[in-house]
Amino acid sequence: MQPDGPVLGIETSCDETASALLAADGQVLAEAVLSQQDHAPYGGVVPEIAARAHLDHLPRLVADVLARGGASPAALGAVAATAGPGLIGGLLVGSGFAKGLALAHGLPFVAVNHLEAHALTVRLPGLVPGGVDFPYLLLLVSGGHCQCVSVEGVGRHLRLGGTIDDAAGEAFDKAAKLLGLGWPGGPALERLAAAGDPHRHPLPRPLLGRPGCDFSFSGLKTAVAHLLAREPAARPADVAAAFQAAVAAVMADRADHAMRMFAATHAARTLVVAGGVAANAALRAALAGAAARHGFTLHAPPLRLCGDNAVMVAWCGIERLRRGLTDPLDHAPRPRWPLESLAA
Ligand code: KG4
Ligand code: ZN
Secondary structure: OOOOOOEEEEEOOOOEEEEEEEOOOOOEEEEEEEEOOOOHHHOOOOHHHHHHHHHHHHHHHHHHHHHHHOOOHHHOOEEEEEEEOOOHHHHHHHHHHHHHHHHHHOOOEEEEEHHHHHHHHHHOOOOOOOOOOOOEEEEEEOOOOEEEEEEEEOOEEEEEEEEOOOOHHHHHHHHHHHOOOOOOOHHHHHHHHOOOOOOOOOOOOOOOOOOOOOEOOHHHHHHHHHHHHHOOOOOHHHHHHHHHHHHHHHHHHHHHHHHHHHHHHOOOOEEEEEOHHHHOHHHHHHHHHHHHHOOOEEEOOOHHHOOOOOHHHHHHHHHHHHOOOOOOOOOOOOOOOOHHHHHO
């Protein structure tokens, strides 16, 4: 079932307030992302501040996207909002706003799982020539999540492995904090690493070569802390480059194992990397090398769609609407909502 008009997407699960309007065929009509700056003094997202900022910004953002996209609320085909996983205050603001619009205008509502929105982003029409068909192997690397998933279809995801401690983005943010780079640290650390020598201070490669495709990053962060304590004169750029090289090497190794696991049960040879950390060029290069060794093709969203955004939420809504999947207005947002549970 094709949505009966453009689909409005709303994202408020963490510290990005975002809205987007997509035509029923997936064409992006308008998009807006506001990255909240209110958290920088605290060195991390403060949930109550995030929720209040969503409340302040979302109505204006949605009105702006609808105006630029040329649609009135009554002309929408559906409203899709992230309903988890994430910070409950923000989820309540975004999904509550979406439900209000749906109720007022008699529109279908789609409760989007944030992880599935990242997972399906590469299928947005126009991104990859010829499109990306199911099934594919997904490496989901963000601030809160780090997992290898076999994406079998909409609502059908099998977890092959994941982090046993920190997420990849969390590791970047913690290492950046140790280097005094402020927050969020991933992009700043990548910029600093460009001027550094990755070989000057060798860092450990947690779980390298271990069976399966689990990850561990907390030891790497500790190694950075020890290195900085031991060698206070170390050039921050060299430390950043060493850290980034260690993460990229571990990711490539874990992807290596995941591709072997995936290939044992699937004929498809597609690797997708998504989530905020997928914006990292060193990581993309390491994964491209690993994919080539296994005869896989690597796809990644464009940079603007790696981090949190509402285009992916609206697109996930369209994918679900096309399969007749909508949600009741009493759907409860979920702070925890594993991908694997969607099938049930
Ligand atoms: O997907 P995302 O926007 O939010 C979550 O769902 O968590 O991911 C944000 C994470 C942050 O930890 C940020 O530091 C990291 O992605 N990140 C990066 C880069 N850009 C964002 N990490 C490494 N290199 C980057 N260029
Ligand atoms: Zn995300």
